Amino acid sequence: MSFLPKPKLHHPELAINDLGLSRRDYEGAISTLCAGCGHDSISAAIIRACHELSLPPYRIAKLSGIGCSSKTPTYFLGAAHGFNSVHGRMPSVATGAYLANRDLIYLGVSGDGDSASIGLGQFAHALRRGVNMTYIVENNGVYGLTKGQFSATSDRGSTSKKGVVNTDSAIDLVGLALQLGATFVARSFSGDKAQLVPLIKAALQHPGAAFIDCLSPCVQFNNHHGSTKSFDYVREHNEAVNRLDYITGRDEITADYAPGSVEVVVQHDGSTLRLRKLEAEYDPHDRTSALAYLQERTMAGEIVTGLLYVEPEPEDLHRHANTVATPLNALDDVALCPGSAALASVNAALRHT
Amino acid sequence: MDIAHMNMDGTEIARRDARAGAETVSLAIIGSGGAGAMRAGEILLDVAAKAGFFGLMCRAMGPQIRGGEAAALLRLATAPVSSPDDHFDLLVALDWENFSRFAAELPLAAGSLVLTDPDEGEVPAAISESGARVAALAMKKLARTVPGGRVNVIALAAAATLIGLPVPLVGEVLARQLGRKGDAVLAASAAALALGEEVAAALPPARRLAPPPAAAGARWVISGNQATGLGALKAGIGFVAAYPITPATEVLEWMAPALAKTGGLLVQAEDELAAINMVIGASFAGTPSLTATSGPGLALMSEALGLAVASETPLVVVDVMRGGPSTGIPTKSEQSDLDIAVHGLHGDAPHLVLAPNGIGDCLFTTQWAVALAERLQTPAIVLSDQALGQSRAVIAPPPSPPALPGRLLATAAEADHYQRYAVTASGISPMAVPGMAGTTYVADGLEHTPRGIPSAQASDHHTQLAKRARKLEAFDYGAAWADIEGEDGDEIALLTWGSATGPAREAVRRARREGLMVRLISLRLLLPARPAALAAALAGVRRLLVVEQSHGRQFHKFLRANYDLPAEVAVLSRPGPLPIRPAEILARLVPWE
Numbered sequence: 052m053s054f055l056p057k058p059k060l061h062h063p064e065l066a067i068n069d070l071g072l073s074r075r076d077y078e079g080a081i082s083t084l085c086a087g088c089g090h091d092s093i094s095a096a097i098i099r100a101c102h103e104l105s106l107p108p109y110r111i112a113k114l115s116g117i118g119c120s121s122k123t124p125t126y127f128l129g130a131a132h133g134f135n136s137v138h139g140r141m142p143s144v145a146t147g148a149y150l151a152n153r154d155l156i157y158l159g160v161s162g163d164g165d166s167a168s169i170g171l172g173q174f175a176h177a178l179r180r181g182v183n184m185t186y187i188v189e190n191n192g193v194y195g196l197t198k199g200q201f202s203a204t205s206d207r208g209s210t211s212k213k214g215v216v217n218t219d220s221a222i223d224l225v226g227l228a229l230q231l232g233a234t235f236v237a238r239s240f241s242g243d244k245a246q247l248v249p250l251i252k253a254a255l256q257h258p259g260a261a262f263i264d265c266l267s268p269c270v271q272f273n274n275h276h277g278s279t280k281s282f283d284y285v286r287e288h289n290e291a292v293n294r295l296d297y298i299t300g301r302d303e304i305t306a307d308y309a310p311g312s313v314e315v316v317v318q319h320d321g322s323t324l325r326l327r328k329l330e331a332e333y334d335p336h337d338r339t340s341a342l343a344y345l346q347e348r349t350m351a352g353e354i355v356t357g358l359l360y361v362e363p364e365p366e367d368l369h370r371h372a373n374t375v376a377t378p379l380n381a382l383d384d385v386a387l388c389p390g391s392a393a394l395a396s397v398n399a400a401l402r403h404t
Numbered sequence: 405m406d407i408a409h410m411n412m413d414g415t416e417i418a419r420r421d422a423r424a425g426a427e428t429v430s431l432a433i434i435g436s437g438g439a440g441a442m443r444a445g446e447i448l449l450d451v452a453a454k455a456g457f458f459g460l461m462c463r464a465m466g467p468q469i470r471g472g473e474a475a476a477l478l479r480l481a482t483a484p485v486s487s488p489d490d491h492f493d494l495l496v497a498l499d500w501e502n503f504s505r506f507a508a509e510l511p512l513a514a515g516s517l518v519l520t521d522p523d524e525g526e527v528p529a530a531i532s533e534s535g536a537r538v539a540a541l542a543m544k545k546l547a548r549t550v551p552g553g554r555v556n557v558i559a560l561a562a563a564a565t566l567i568g569l570p571v572p573l574v575g576e577v578l579a580r581q582l583g584r585k586g587d588a589v590l591a592a593s594a595a596a597l598a599l600g601e602e603v604a605a606a607l608p609p610a611r612r613l614a615p616p617p618a619a620a621g622a623r624w625v626i627s628g629n630q631a632t633g634l635g636a637l638k639a640g641i642g643f644v645a646a647y648p649i650t651p652a653t654e655v656l657e658w659m660a661p662a663l664a665k666t667g668g669l670l671v672q673a674e675d676e677l678a679a680i681n682m683v684i685g686a687s688f689a690g691t692p693s694l695t696a697t698s699g700p701g702l703a704l705m706s707e708a709l710g711l712a713v714a715s716e717t718p719l720v721v722v723d724v725m726r727g728g729p730s731t732g733i734p735t736k737s738e739q740s741d742l743d744i745a746v747h748g749l750h751g752d753a754p755h756l757v758l759a760p761n762g763i764g765d766c767l768f769t770t771q772w773a774v775a776l777a778e779r780l781q782t783p784a785i786v787l788s789d790q791a792l793g794q795s796r797a798v799i800a801p802p803p804s805p806p807a808l809p810g811r812l813l814a815t816a817a818e819a820d821h822y823q824r825y826a827v828t829a830s831g832i833s834p835m836a837v838p839g840m841a842g843t844t845y846v847a848d849g850l851e852h853t854p855r856g857i858p859s860a861q862a863s864d865h866h867t868q869l870a871k872r873a874r875k876l877e878a879f880d881y882g883a884a885w886a887d888i889e890g891e892d893g894d895e896i897a898l899l900t901w902g903s904a905t906g907p908a909r910e911a912v913r914r915a916r917r918e919g920l921m922v923r924l925i926s927l928r929l930l931l932p933a934r935p936a937a938l939a940a941a942l943a944g945v946r947r948l949l950v951v952e953q954s955h956g957r958q959f960h961k962f963l964r965a966n967y968d969l970p971a972e973v974a975v976l977s978r979p980g981p982l983p984i985r986p987a988e989i990l991a992r993l994v995p996w997e
Contacts, residue, residue, distance in 0.1 A: 080857075109841040112689075124846065125858065132838035133846035134688055135858075137711050140681035143645075143673070147685025147693065148838070150669055151643055155689075155839055173681070176674040372669060379642055379669060380690030380837060387642075387667040397637070397662050 057081055069105035077102045079129040083122070089241035089267030089282075090120055090189050094127040096244055097158070097187075100251035101128060104299075112148060112155045116141040116170060119196050119269075120162030120189035128158075139170025142177030142186070146368070149182050152378040153369050156255060157184035164194050167203040167222045174224070178231040178260045181367040185254040186233075186262045188224055189241070191269040192280035199272035210277035223349065225359060228262040229342050234365030235261035236341075237295075238356045240285050241268070249297040250358060256297075256322045259365030266354065285354055292333040292344075292357040296325040318363050326358060335360055425614030428481035429567045430489040432510055433559060435498030437465075437472045440556030445476020446796070447560060447581070451573045452480045453623045453798040456616030460485050460763075462795045462983070464509045465735055466502070473502035475509065480567070482614050484799060486762055487906035490987040492516055493611035494566060495536070496559045498543065499524040508982060512536040517610040519543075519562065521555075539607050546599055552592030553599070561600025568612035571601045624799050628766040628792035629654035631802070632722055633662060635770030636694050638804070640778075641720075642668040643693040645682035647675055647701060650734040651790040652724035655696035676704035683719045684712055688847050690837040692778055692811075696722040699741045700730065702785070706748045712783040713753040713872065715847040716825065716833070718811060720773050725789035727980045736981030737791035739902050739953040745785045746931055746962060754873045756784035757931035761887060761905035763792055764802035769928055772805035772884060779808045780875050781835060787930070791903040791983060806882055811835055814843045823854040827867055831875025876932045885934050888941050890916075890923030896996055897923040897942060897970075900951040901930065901959055904984055908951045911989035920997050933966035947972045947996050951989055955979035 057078060065073040077098040082091050101111065108130035115121035117138035124133055132155070136144045145159050159177075166174040166188050177186065192209070194200040199212055203222045210216050228236045235257040239247040247265065254261035266285050268274050274281045279288075299322050312331075316324040326335065334340055341360045348355045377386065431448075435441035445461050452459045459480040466472040477492075479485050491513040497503070497520050507530045512518070516536035520527050521543045531538065541562060547553040557578070564574050578593050626634075633655050636644070644663060646656045660670040668691075673679035676697055683693040697705065702723045712719055725741045727733030745757045756776055760769035770786055777784040814822055814834040819842025826833040833854075836843035850858040851865050859865075887905070889912060890897070900908040905926040912924040925941050942948070948970045952959035957977045963969060976992050978984060 107841070109844050110839060112838050113846075114685075130844055132836075132844045134685065134715070135846055135848045135850060136681060136684070137707055137849055140677060140708065143678040143681030144685035144688070146671070146678070147643065147645060147682030147687070148689040149685070150671065150682070151686035151689035151691035151693070152837075152839060172674055173678050176678060372671075374669065378689075379667075379686075382642075382667055393665045397634075397665055 068102055070107060072102065074098060074102045076130065077108060077128055079124070079126040082126040084119060085271045087270040088119070089191060089269070090123050091126070092241040092244065093187065093189055093247070093265055093267055094123050096247045096251055097127050099248050100255060104252055104255060106156060106255070110154075110156055112157050114141050114145050114148070114157065114159045116161055116165040118162040118165045118194070120160055121165060123189070124160055139165050139168070140173055141165065142170065142173040142182070145184050146177055146180065146182050149184060149368065150372070150379065152380045153183070153374070154378045157182070158255070159184055159186045161186065161188050163188060163190045163192060163202040163204040167224055171203070171222070175227065175231055178228055178233040178262060181232070181234065181260050181365065181371065183259055183367040183369070184261070185251065185257070186260065187251070188264050189267040190224070190264055190280070191267050191273055192278070193269050193273035195269045195272055206279040209279045212272050212275050214277070223345070224262070225264045226342060226345055228264070229338055229345070229360055233262045233360075234259035234362040236360040237262070237358045238264045238266070238354070240266045240289055240356060242282060242286065243289070243356075246291060246294065246356065249295040252297040253295060253324050253358070256318060256320060257361070257365070258319050259362065259367045288352060288354045290348060290353040290355055292330040292355060292359065293335065294327040294329060295358050296327070298323040298325055316361060316363050319365070324358070324361065329357070336362070425568065426611050427483065427614060428479060428485060428489060429494070429611045429613050430479040430492045431494035431496065431563060431567060432475055432477050432492045433496045433498070433563065434473070434475040434503065434506070434510070435556075436501040437474050439474070439498040440554065441474050441498055442476050444556040444560045445478055447574065447577055448478055448480075448564065448569065449796055449798060450577050450625060451564065451569050453625045454573050454577065455570055456620035456623070457481060457613065457798065458484045459798040460488065460795060461797070462488060462791065464506045466505060473505045475506055477509070480613060482616055487910045487986055488983050490985045494563060495519070496563050497521065497524070498555055498559060500526070500528055503528050511985075515611065517566070517608060519559070519607070537608055541603060541607065546603060547596060550592060550595045550599055552588060553596040554593070557593050557596040558600040561597045562604040562607065565601045565604035566607060566610040566612070571597060622801050624764070624801055625796060626763065626799065627654065627794060627796045628760070628763045628788055629724065629794065630658050631763055631766035632696070632770045632786070632788060632793070633658040635767035636720070636774060637662055637666055638767070639771040639774030640692050641694045641774055642691040643683065643686035644668070644670040644695060645673045645679045645686070645693070646670070646695045646697065647673050647679050649698045649701050651726055651794050652696045652698050652722065654793065655722060655724065676701040677708065680705040680708040680721065684708060684715070684717050687717050687719050688715070688838065692718065692774060694720040694722065694774065696724065698724050698726050698734070699728045699732070699744070702741060702744060703748070706744070707750070709755065709783050710750050710753050711849045713749065713755055714849045714851070716781040716835070716872065717847065718777040718781050718783070720770070720777050720784045720786060722770065722786045722788060724793040725787060733981050735790065737789045737903060737953070737983070738980030739789060739904060740955070740958060740979065741787060742930070742954065742958040742962060743956070745787055752869055752873070754876045755782050755931060756780065756876065756929075757787065758784060758929055759787040759902040759927070760792060761902055761926045761928060763795060763797040764799040766792055767802045768805050775805065775808040778811045779832070780879060781811070781832060782872070782876065787902055789903050805884055813837060814840070816842065819843055824856040825852060825854045825868060825871070827854055827871050830878055831871045881929055881934065885927070885929040885937055886941060887926040887928065888924065891921070893944060894921045894923035895944060895946045896921065896949070896993065897925055897945040897947070898949045898951060898989070899925045899927070899963065901927045904951050904953050907984045907986045908989055910986040911993065914986060914990060915993055920993060922993060930962070935967055938967050942970060945970050948974070949989070949992055950975045950977070951984065952977050953980055953984055
């Protein structure tokens with residue numbers, strides 16, 4: 052495994068955030084992915100989002116499974132904590148970590164093999180439980196690490212680089228996320244940073260299960276004619292329903308928009324999402340119509356992108372479990388020691404007479 | 405040997421025991437599911453505990469969700485018991501439905517007494533052929549003469565009277581359990597009890613218990629699965645994720661509310677893959693974590709166990725073993741997951757494998773396993789089984805394992821030059837709690853450098869492999885690695901593990917009482933193997949009997965792979981689901997006398 056540390060030479064005019072950190076402080080090692088890989092653009096978007104949000108890197112836990120996408124955490128947030136786990140189980144590791152320490156910002160990065168095939172069960176259950184995390188699938192419709200097999204998100208009828216036709220139906224992770232109860236669901240494209248960066252920022256601030264399906268063409272194995280995940284295909288068929296501007300509570304809205312074309316969504320923590328509608332009839336707060344719209348446009352051959360669903364006041368796993376605000380791993384003996392009364396009640400449960 | 409009495413006339417034995425009182429009495433209550441046999445057994449066990457006796461109750465049941473066959477297999481005694489006896493002294497049959505399914509689990513002897521309800525069909529041939537005495541007791545008809553009377557209460561009273569348990573105490577236990585059901589129910593049960601006691605006076609005598617020990621001391625009534633849960637709590641487990649599976653489910657059922665009371669959390673995962681990975685995540689985040697499962701679940705977890713080894717994430721997997729492979733016999737016991745627990749991981753993956761050797765020891769061993777896993781930053785597999793997990797025992801409070809320092813945590817002093825996988829003499833490296841500034845790292849299943857950076861270089865691989873092996877090898881496990889009974893000079897030893905230790909322990913004690921000096925060695929720590937310690941424990945031993953409950957001699961093979969054994973080795977290896985009985989072991993020792 053090659054690991055190339057980047058020299059830490061800062062350009063004097065690099066923008067500094069509220070923590071006094073530059074973008075460079077959010078970078079990782081130099082990528083070993085193929086030149087032009089969509090995943091590197093997503094890494095760059097993550098770096099920019101975290102820098103702009105002034106997140107302390109050490110408060111972030113980046114988690115991944117196996118695959119090209121799961122290698123990328125090495126290439127961003129070098130100063131964050133992390134867990135590079137086994138194939139498909141990132142959501143479970145995230146669930147356990149989040150339950151033990153609710154104070155960290157959890158960023159899961161996965162791929163279509165990791166989340167739609169081997170880890171489909173874990174993907175589904177993390178979203179339905181409401182793990183407070185940002186879950187990004189870098190979706191290229193192909194197994195890159197093992198050199199070109201179809202993945203479960205490959206569209207029926209699309210062809211492999213060698214010309215083999217895929218006969219299986221595609222799994223639509225956005226549709227699943229909507230159905231499973233994720234409280235923030237978006238789709239974006241690695242080639243559209245203007246759309247992607249605000250979505251990642253909004254997802255990171257969303258206090259619930261936030262899912263972003265990010266189309267990320269594989270330049271090596273899935274960028275040919277016949278692929279529905281190539282740069283050209285995605286650009287041609289990309290139909291954004293809205294544009295998101297992420298604004299923290301402090302910022303003012305200065306730009307003018309036509310009346311009715313902008314919706315302001317205030318999230319639980321006071322952060323503000325400003326949605327510019329591109330598709331007038333699309334309502335990102337109606338799960339049912341979002342699913343129907345998605346299905347309809349997919350059948351028409353479009354790739355629907357944007358913030359597809361958001362619940363400003365989501366519930367999450369800790370609320371369901373009724374846990375205290377202090378992370379489990381920080382509860383000390385004094386806080387945990389239940390005293391003789393609680394121990395007596397545990398003992399009493401053993402007494403059957 | 406204690407088999408001489410089998411040659412005497414049954415009634416004669418019963419009369420003798422009825423006068424002097426026996427150190428131990430075994431009884432079985434059987435019936436079709438729902439007849440209340442299991443309930444009656446549990447009440448008798450509680451009564452015995454209250455009266456100052458010790459005891460053991462195993463459950464025999466089929467795989468049915470509701471209904472089917474059920475048998476409460478009890479052994480009550482004046483001293484702690486670790487194993488079922490060779491046969492039952494008393495068998496109370498509420499009915500004979502489905503008897504054939506568990507006839508093999510109910511050995512009888514000439515001295516045994518069988519109570520049958522003449523209205524519930526013929527006594528099966530297997531019973532008649534056993535030579536046991538059979539007495540009729542019309543339990544159902546008798547129950548009907550009492551308004552609200554229940555058949556199992558009549559049986560309970562009759563059994564208690566016959567074996568010498570105080571019936572008023574049965575009334576007390578029943579009253580406490582039925583308290584909430586109202587006066588009418590209480591009156592009915594009191595009347596049925598009185599009737600049962602009255603009719604029992606006219607029955608032939610059965611083996612009776614001698615008086616309980618004068619200084620009774622504290623008694624726990626606990627199942628192995630509960631003891632496992634309690635051991636986990638005592639060890640500081642704060643997070644459990646698990647997927648329900650027989651016969652491990654009670655660990656979770658018991659821990660869920662208990663964890664809530666002590667400040668922890670249990671999640672029912674979507675499958676075993678998720679369960680073990682959630683445990684890895686929670687432990688990575690700084691909370692001691694555990695999961696419980698059975699064989700098929702352990703198989704699903706084995707990939708993630710490799711991850712825990714490589715990433716040095718402490719965790720405990722309790723495997724409550726059942727008959728395998730595959731779905732096998734989910735409700736019955738076997739020691740056949742030893743192979744997968746020891747060898748089931750991919751790569752060179754040093755880890756801990758421990759096994760409790762008694763119901764109370766489930767607490768000790770689980771608590772120790774958590775402490776070791778935390779200290780050594782590695783996964784520990786605890787091999788319990790159905791016979792331990794789902795049996796209940798009356799025991800003296802079990803001891804606590806040696807205290808260990810907890811997880812070695814990184815400190816602020818290490819900030820900015822922190823190496824998660826630092827190569828240390830002990831092999832143990834300080835582990836950072838995520839969220840600390842300056843000690844960030846990425847836990848990784850990929851081979852890595854001391855800093856935690858992925859590496860495919862030979863030198864990194866060799867260094868980290870050696871470090872992970874060293875931390876387990878170099879650690880001082882103290883005396884708890886095995887239970888050893890016997891004295892210097894014993895030339896015969898019995899080497900066993902897990903639930904097979906119960907009958908082995910009894911066989912050794914019986915043998916020693918008869919003058920055959922046999923040493924007992926029961927391994928609690930299976931991995932890492934302790935060759936020097938076992939060599940010392942086997943000093944002077946010329947003959948060795950290995951006792952285990954598997955078809956493939958898994959334990960014997962494990963021993964041969966890891967230990968030097970004496971010249972003469974015999975193996976008693978039999979698969980489940982029938983328990984190994986002390987007499988079987990004795991029979992193998994006798995030729996060596």
